[in-house]
Amino acid sequence: MTETYDFAAIEQKWQRAWEEERxxxxxxxxxxxxxYCLEMYPYPSGRIHMGHVRNYSxxxxxxxxxxxxxxxxxxxxxxxxxxxxxxxxxxKHGTHxxxxxxxxxxxxxxxxxxxxxxxxxxxxxxxxxPDYYKWNQWIFLRMLERGLAYRKESWVNWCPQCRTVxxxxxxxxGGCWRCETPVTQKKMEQWFLRxxxxxxxxxxxxxxxxxxxxxxxQMQKNWIGRSTGAHVRFGLDGTSETIEVxxxxxxxxxxxxxxxxxxxxPIVPELVAGPxxxxxxxxxxxxxxxxxxxxxVGETEKHGVDTGKKAxxxxxxxxxxxxxxxxxxxxxxxxxxxxxxxxxxxDFEFARSxxxxxxxxxxxxxxxxxxxxxxxxxxxxxxxILVNSGPFNGLPSDKAMxxxxxxAEDKGFGRRSTIFRLRDWGISRQRYWGTPIPVIYCERxxxxxxxxxxxxxxxxxxxxxxxxxxxxxxxxxxFVKTTCPKCGGPARRETDTMDTFxxxxxxxxxxxxxxxxxxxxxxxxxxxxxxVDLYIGGVEHAILHLIYxxxxxxxxxxxxxxxxxxxFPHYLAQGMVTKDGSAMSKSRxxxxxxxxILVRHGAxxxxxxxxxxxxxxxxxxxxxxxxxxxxxxxxxxxTFVHExxxxxxxxxxxxxxxxxGGGSASQVVKKTHQTIRKVTDDIGARFHLNTxxxxxxxxxxxxxxxxxxxxxxxxxxxxxxxxxxSIIQLLSPFAPxxxxxxWERTGHSGLLMLSPWxxxxxxxxxxxxxxxxxxxxGKVRDxxxxxxxxxxxxxxxxxxxxxxxxxxxxxxxxxxVISVRNKLVSIVS
Ligand SMILES: [Zn+2]
Ligand SMILES: [Zn+2]
Numbered sequence: 001m002t003e004t005y006d007f008a009a010i011e012q013k014w015q016r017a018w019e020e021e022r023x024x025x026x027x028x029x030x031x032x033x034x035x036y037c038l039e040m041y042p043y044p045s046g047r048i049h050m051g052h053v054r055n056y057s058x059x060x061x062x063x064x065x066x067x068x069x070x071x072x073x074x075x076x077x078x079x080x081x082x083x084x085x086x087x088x089x090x091x092k093h094g095t096h097x098x099x100x101x102x103x104x105x106x107x108x109x110x111x112x113x114x115x116x117x118x119x120x121x122x123x124x125x126x127x128x129x130p131d132y133y134k135w136n137q138w139i140f141l142r143m144l145e146r147g148l149a150y151r152k153e154s155w156v157n158w159c160p161q162c163r164t165v166x167x168x169x170x171x172x173x174g175g176c177w178r179c180e181t182p183v184t185q186k187k188m189e190q191w192f193l194r195x196x197x198x199x200x201x202x203x204x205x206x207x208x209x210x211x212x213x214x215x216x217x218q219m220q221k222n223w224i225g226r227s228t229g230a231h232v233r234f235g236l237d238g239t240s241e242t243i244e245v246x247x248x249x250x251x252x253x254x255x256x257x258x259x260x261x262x263x264x265x266p267i268v269p270e271l272v273a274g275p276x277x278x279x280x281x282x283x284x285x286x287x288x289x290x291x292x293x294x295x296x297v298g299e300t301e302k303h304g305v306d307t308g309k310k311a312x313x314x315x316x317x318x319x320x321x322x323x324x325x326x327x328x329x330x331x332x333x334x335x336x337x338x339x340x341x342x343x344x345x346x347d348f349e350f351a352r353s354x355x356x357x358x359x360x361x362x363x364x365x366x367x368x369x370x371x372x373x374x375x376x377x378x379x380x381x382x383x384x385i386l387v388n389s390g391p392f393n394g395l396p397s398d399k400a401m402x403x404x405x406x407x408a409e410d411k412g413f414g415r416r417s418t419i420f421r422l423r424d425w426g427i428s429r430q431r432y433w434g435t436p437i438p439v440i441y442c443e444r445x446x447x448x449x450x451x452x453x454x455x456x457x458x459x460x461x462x463x464x465x466x467x468x469x470x471x472x473x474x475x476x477x478x479f480v481k482t483t484c485p486k487c488g489g490p491a492r493r494e495t496d497t498m499d500t501f502x503x504x505x506x507x508x509x510x511x512x513x514x515x516x517x518x519x520x521x522x523x524x525x526x527x528x529x530x531x532v533d534l535y536i537g538g539v540e541h542a543i544l545h546l547i548y549x550x551x552x553x554x555x556x557x558x559x560x561x562x563x564x565x566x567x568f569p570h571y572l573a574q575g576m577v578t579k580d581g582s583a584m585s586k587s588r589x590x591x592x593x594x595x596x597i598l599v600r601h602g603a604x605x606x607x608x609x610x611x612x613x614x615x616x617x618x619x620x621x622x623x624x625x626x627x628x629x630x631x632x633x634x635x636x637x638x639t640f641v642h643e644x645x646x647x648x649x650x651x652x653x654x655x656x657x658x659x660x661g662g663g664s665a666s667q668v669v670k671k672t673h674q675t676i677r678k679v680t681d682d683i684g685a686r687f688h689l690n691t692x693x694x695x696x697x698x699x700x701x702x703x704x705x706x707x708x709x710x711x712x713x714x715x716x717x718x719x720x721x722x723x724x725x726s727i728i729q730l731l732s733p734f735a736p737x738x739x740x741x742x743w744e745r746t747g748h749s750g751l752l753m754l755s756p757w758x759x760x761x762x763x764x765x766x767x768x769x770x771x772x773x774x775x776x777x778g779k780v781r782d783x784x785x786x787x788x789x790x791x792x793x794x795x796x797x798x799x800x801x802x803x804x805x806x807x808x809x810x811x812x813x814x815x816x817v818i819s820v821r822n823k824l825v826s827i828v829s
Contacts, residue, residue: 007605023751024075028072032072033071034074036074037063037073041080046107049584049591059536066684068756068757074123097465134456159181189428195548213573215539215542216573226421228416234313236267245336254359255340257351265330271307271309280305302326305324307321310322327346339351363384368394372387425499428496431471436456436473439493442491443491448484451485473495481493509561534570584622597627607735615691637742647718649747665716674765675726683733729755770786
């Protein structure tokens, strides 16, 4: 009997069935364990690409398996729909950003449905619609009331190409993250969110994120950049003024042979005053201009000028020269540092090139008795023992830091302290396609928040986009002119819009109450679903999105809307999609369009291949051959089930398949239970989706090989039935359409995706242990039991750990170890 595998018809049929039954709909239900499975929502650029397919297929397997395993699954999707590309596309194609975006959303929604991803479409969220961004505004106003949103003039990163402000995180190697144009600096009034208030908690929260990749936590840690140390005030010689420095190494303060202030430091005019004022002033202006062009001064050469003024070291009373240099930034610490060339690489380099004295004050442990009266040949940055440090001599660095910090506090010229590299989040953007910042400026009342009842402040549709400098909203009189909600007098509306990272900082809350009209979300709903049990997405969001989301969650918690502090206790960073050795990208011309694959091989084959080819967190290399292989496998399953469909016709016969004792039936039954166990663990506990697929393939191969023998006896036939049924069930999260169709054709009623996940019998699934013989110099010395197929390295380690073997070796390191899987470890001593 032949039945064609018409994947196009099958996929359409089941997508319709799932939709009609609203099979993916999630409803809070306290009687069942919940599982919130979330993939990072897409920017609606127009088409789903292979990176999306991978991201959503991974999430879909987990969501489907959890659902079958009895969890109440929330698996939502939406659109990160505001942002610059829409505006640029609108200018380029003479359309409106909203039209462009909504068209793209409609197309991509169809594509996602064709992939059979199990989303609850009733919860779809679109951030460019007022019913979403109204709540950005509401949250902003609550932040404004609490001082968490504020306005200040500051230097900003400016992309001349995109004509907008960029956050520090959006400047990559001195260029714009989006268009790579070199970023310049500009002074502007900006709105900021006070993320620095949460710096300590954002770091401390890492303790709860043990299921995050270590390198992502490290990136966040570096970004937050916590330094403990001390603030110390040096006197400005001949005045009563002081210059405050921050140092992480107060233990080295006796070695401070100069002071450096940033060219942007407010004390600079006073320092340059005097006979050389003109020359120094010109140097400062040039340096400031250069620094503002490029913030990443780390790589530039270190330059400085001696101001001729002196600072007084409060510990020693020593007078040291004050320099102005380009390697000290105003926005880190206090904008002034003490130069300790013997113990800091940058200071060492600087002192060397300007002939500044270098004095050792820290000796390596054990060498504190040496003499340290000559300039060292190289820098020593480690901790050690204090020398040349007056009353603090002989103290180890850590103790000295503590005592010297206390000393400074007692004497009133310093304090122990902590600083962060993290800056407040500048959210003002001078573009159209974003959430209007809900603020009004009144001459009498100053900055006035828009009252809640007037929200949302809607983006006016009727706007002229030219791409010229400044916000398009600024030029729209009907938007700008308004009345003050406090005094009723004439007032102006803020025309800046919010950074779109605001939208993505809380969208996972909105999914819990997507149609709520009175609040961003209902706290009861958040309580029912949050935190997200598994968050899947690209590692490029390690800093921006994932830090902002953590920050917003803490803020919403402090508003009393949720009791969750960490939104994503488990983050799976999905690997890249590559082809021919490099990332798929338009510029490389190596893009494979998912639509084309859907037509040729169908969604099931595409999904299966993407999941089979590599583990979710590793790179996935596209290979046509691999796709063909997966397609053929599905075809084989299809044919196999149809060829043996008779085993489903008869009732199972009451004879449960035999276990143990050898023979095809017991072999296949055992393998089936083992496969169920493996697939369950691989999906549910470890996310090794690739090995889950390969074990389903193994079971299929074995069953096909044994089928003739199986068909001869009633226990054999029921083993065949069990194996086939299990293959269909286990395939269901990966190739859901094919699995549903086979489920129906084998006489089952009801949707497979809503039926229970197959259970395994632990006793039947148990592996038989392998007995491994251990020889030393050709003589059998011991034996041990090992799990089958233990890798050689583990076999050898186990053998070498045996007491009898250790005794036989007599403490000698073996010269050679050879092992044979499941059988033998042979050691030559
Ligand atoms: Zn740009
Ligand atoms: Zn007013």
